[in-house]
Amino acid sequence: MHFITALLGVYRAEIGLLILACMFVAFVRERYSPTVIAVVGACAYGIFGMLNEKAMFSVFSNSAPLTVGAMFVLSGALVRTGVIGRVADLIMTRAERHPRIALAEVALGALLLSAFLNNTPVVVLLIPIMFKLAQATGYPVKKLLIPMNVIAVLGGCLTLVGTSTNLVVAGIAAEQGMDRFGIFDISLYGAAGAAAGIVALLCLSFLLPSDPPSIAGEDGGAVQDYLTELVVPQDSDDIGREIGALGLFGRSVQLLGLKRGGDIRRQELDAEELRSGDHLIVRADGAAIMTLRESGRFELGVAADSRTSAQDGTVVEAMIAPSHPSIGERLMDIPFLHALRVRIIGIHRARHLPGPDLAETRVRGADRLLVAGGDDAMRALRDNPHLIGVDISRTRAFRPRKAWIAIAAMAGAVLLSAFDVVGIGLAAVIAVGLILVTRCIDPEEAWGAIDGDTLILIFAMLAVGLALEQAGSVALMVGWITPLMQVAPVWTLVFIVYFASLILSELLSNNAVAALLTPITIALAHQLGVDPRPLVIALMIGASACFATPIGYQTNALVYAAGDYRFADFVRIGVPINIVVGLAVCSALVLLG
Template sequence: MHFITALLGIYRAEIGLVILACMFVAFVRERYSPTVVSVLGACAFALLGLLDEKSLFSVFSNSAPLTVGAMFVLSGALIRTGTINRIADLVMVRAQKHPRLALVEVAVGTVLLSAFLNNTPVVVLLIPIMFRLAQATAYPVKKLLIPMNAVAVMGGCVTLIGTSTNLIVAGIAAEQGMQPFGIFDITPYGLAGTIAGVIGLACLSFLLPSDPPSIAGENGGNVQEYLTELVVTPDSEVVGREIGELSVLGRSVTLIGLKRAGEIRRHDLEQEELHIGDRLIVRADGTAIMTLRESGDFELGIAADSETSAREGTVIEAMVAPSHPSIGERLIDIPFLHALRVRLIGIHRARHLPGPDLADTRVRGADRLLVAGSDDAMRSLKDNPNLIGVDISRTRAFRPRKAWIAILAMAAVVILSALDVIGIGLAAFIAVGVILVTRCIDAEEAWAAIDGDVLILIFAMLAVGLALEQAGSVALMVGWITPLMQVAPQWSLVFIVYFAALILSELLSNNAVAALLTPLTIALAHQLGTDPRPLVIALMIGASACFATPIGYQTNALVYAAGDYRFADFVRIGVPLNLIVGVAVCSALVILG
C-alpha cells in the first residue's frame, strides 16, 4: 500500500497522462458514449487521489455549462412560440417566387440563426426546407444538405453563444485568469471563416453527390405529416376572405384541396372566397394541427356528431391494428367515431399521404390517428383492442402570441452582454426567468429542451482538466511541447492550435476536446511568453468547424442520416473545406489578433 502511495506521489503527472490516453482510446472505440467515458475518467482521477473532493465539486460553480443550459431553454422558447417556424414559412414563400435567390437568403439566415441559437434545432428545422428547395430549384437535395449544415456550423462560430463549445472554452479561460470574452469578440475571425467557407462551398459543389437519397418523402423522415380538414364555421373570421390571404397556410400547413357541397377542387384556389361549411383539405405536421386546434378560426377534422368540437378535452394518438374490422372501409365509418363523442382530426400514413379527403380515406393497418375527445372517451379508446399504442399526444401547439417576449428576451441577452452591462450568464438566467413566468414555454418543456448529456459531459471534462492541472500533467505536456514550439515562427502557433483541435474534434467529442485543450493552450502560451487570446480563439473555432466526418459535429450526423449520404461524401467535401476555413480563420487571427 505504501508502495502504491509512493508511486502516486512520484509519478502523479505520468499517471494522469495514462488515464487521459485511456480516455482517448475509449472515445475513439465508442463502446461507451463520450459522457460515460468522461465521467469514468473523472472518477478515476478522484479514486487515485489526483483530484480532491473539494476540487471535484468546484466544477459545478463554473458558469459556462449553466449558461449553455440557459441558452438551450431560450432556444426552446423560440421554437415553442413558433418564431423559428414562422421564419421557415417566410423562406418557403420566398422560395416559391425566387427559388434560386432563396438559396442565398437561406444561407444568410442560417448564419444569423446559428450565431445566436443552438444550431442543432436550426438544422433540424432546415432539413425539410432543403427538400422543398431542391424541388423548387431542381437542384439535387444532396447538393444542398451538406452545405446547409456547414453554413450552420460556421454560423455558430461567429458569436460566443453560437455553440456550447465557445462558452466552455470562454468559461475555462476566465477561470485561468484571462479577461472574459465578450459576445462578439470572436466575430471578425468567425466571419472570415464563414465567408471563405461559403465561397469554398460554391467552388467545390462539384464534389457533392447528385444521386437522390433512398429515403422517400421531402422531409427526410424528420416530420410526420397528417391529412386533416379545416372546417369554416359560422362565427369564423375567415368567412368571405380569399384562400390566398390566409396566414395559416405555409410550410407547415399545405393546402391540397377545397371541398364544397360534396365536390373537391384542387386547382386555382387562391382567389376563392371562403363560405360557411367549406372544408379546406390540408396536410400539416402535428404541431401545426395542435396550433390550429387552439386558434378558433376553424373546426378540425370529422365527427359523427357535428356538435363535437376538436377543442374539447384532450388529443390522443393511436395506430390502427392490422386486424381492425374497418380495414378497407372509409374513415368516416370507423366504429369508434359513432360510438363515442370524439372528433378525428388527422391521419398519418408512412411514406404516403392518404385521401382524397379525410372522410373518404380508406383505412389501412398502421395508419396513425389523431383523435380529440373527453377523458371518458379517451379511456374507452385505450380499451379498444383494434387500436395500438393509444396515448396522449405529446405534440404541443405553438404560442405565437408570446413570440415577441421570447424574441425580446433573446435580444436582451445579446445586447446587454455585448455592451458589458451584465455578464452573458446572468443575462441568460434572467431571460429564462422572464420566459418561464410569461409562459412562453412551460417548465417541463424548458427542462426537456436542455441537453443533459451535453451538460454532464462538460462538467466531467472540466473535472478531468482540473485533475490534469493538479496532477502536474499539463505542466509535463507543456514541458515536452515548449522546446518544439520555441523554434516555430510566432505566427504559426495559431495554425498549430487550430488544426490540432480540428483533427481531434473530427474523431472525438468537440466539447471534450475543447475542455481538455484549453488549459494546455493557455499554459503553453504563458510558457512561450505569447498572448494566449488568439490561441484560445483558434481553439474555439477549430474544435467546432469540423466538416470531414459525420461524427465531427452533432449536426453532421443529422444531415448524414436525412440525406442518405456515404461517409466518403463528407470526406470529399469536408477535407478541403476544413483547410479553407482553417486558413481563413488563422490568417485573420495573425493579421488582426
C-alpha cells in the same frame, strides 16, 4: 496498499495521462457514448485520488454549461412561439417566386441565425427547406445539404454564443484568470473563416455528390404531416372571405382541396369565397393542428356526433394495430368514433399522405391518429386492444402572440452582453426568467429543450481537465511540448493549436476536446511568455469548424442521415474546407490578433 500509494505519489502525472489515453481509445472505438466515457473517466480520477470531492463538485459552479442550457431554452422558446416556423414559411414563399435568390437568402439566414442560436435546431429546421428548394431549383439535394450545414457551423463561430464549445472554452479561460470574452470578441476571426469557407464551397461544389438520396419523400423524413379538415362554423367571421386571404397556408399548413356538399375541388381555390359548412382539406404538421385547435377559428376533423368539438378534453396519439377490424374500411366507419364522444383531428401515414379526404381515408395498419375527447373516452381508447401506444400527444400548439417576447428576450440577452452591461451567462438566465414568467414556453417544455447529454458531457470533461491539472499532467505535457515550441516562430503556435484541436474534434466530442485542451493551451502560452488569447480563440474555432467526418460535429450527423450521404462524401469536400477555413482564421489571428 503502500506500494500503490507510493506509485501514485511518484507517477501521479503519468497515471493521469494513462487514464486520459484510455478515454481517448474509448472515444474512438465508440462502444459507449462520449458522455458515459467522460463520466467514467472523471470517476477514475476520483478513485485514484487525483480529484477530491470538493474539486469534483466545483465544476458545477462553472458558468459555461449553465449558459449553454439557458441558450437551449431560449432557442426552444423561439420554436414554441412559432418564430422559427414563420421564418421557414417566408423562405418557402420567397423560393416559389425566386428559387435561386432564395438559396442565397437561406445561406445568409443560416449564417446569421447560427450566430445566436444553437446550430442543431437551425439545421433541423433547414433540412426540409433544402429538400423543397432542391425541387424548386432543380439542384440535387445532396449539393445543398452539406453546404447548408457548413454555413450553419461557420455561423456558430461568429459569436461567443454561437456554439456551446465557444462558451465552454470561454468559461475555462475565465477560471484560469484570463479576461472575460465578450460576445463579439471572436467575430472578426470567425468572419474570416466564414468568408473563406463560403468561397471554398462555391469553388469546390463539383466535389459534392449529385445522386438522389434513397430516402423516400421530400424532406428526408424530418417532418410528420397529418391529413385533416377545417370545418367552417355557421357563425364564423370567415364566411364570405376568399380562401387565399385567410392567411393560414404556408410550410406548416398546405391547402389540398375544398369539400362542399359531396364534391371536392382541388384547383383555383384562392378566389373561392367560404360558406358555412365548407371543409378545407389540408396537410399540416402536428404543431399547426394543435395551434388551429386552440384558436377555435374552425372545427377540426371528423366526428360521428357534430356536437363533439375538437376543443373539448385532451388530444391523444394512437397507432392502428395490424389486427384492427377496420383495416381497409373508411376512417369515418371506425367503431370507436361511433361508440365514444371523440373527434379524429388528423391521420398520419409514413411516407404517404392518405386521402381523398379525412372521412373517406381507407384505414391501414400503422396509421397514426390524433384523437380529441374527454377523460372517459381517453380511458376507453387506452383499453382498446386494436390501438397501440395510446398516449397524450406531446405536440403543442404554437403561441404566436408571445413571439415578440421571445425575440425581445433573445435580442436583449445578446445586446446586454455585447455592450458589457452583464455577462452572457447572467443575461441568458434573465432572458429565461422572462420567457418563463410570460409563458412563452411552459417549464416542462423549457427543461425538455435542454440537451442534458451535452451538459453532462461538459461537466464531466471539466472535471477531467481539473483532475489533469491537479495531478500535474498538464504541467508534464507542457514540459514536453515547450522545448519543441521554443525553436518555432511564435506565429506558428496559432496554427498548431488550431489544427490540433481540429483533428481531435473530427474524432472526439467538440466539447470534450475544448475542455481538455484549454488549460493546456493557456499553460503553454504562459510557459512560452506569449499572449494566450489568440491561441484560445484558435482553439474555439478549430474545435467547432469540423467538416471532414459525419461525427466531426453534431449537425454533420443530421445531414449525413437526411441526405443519405456516404462517409467519403464528407471527407472529399470536408478536408479542403477544413484547410481553407483554418488557414483563413489563423492568418487573421496572426495579422490582426
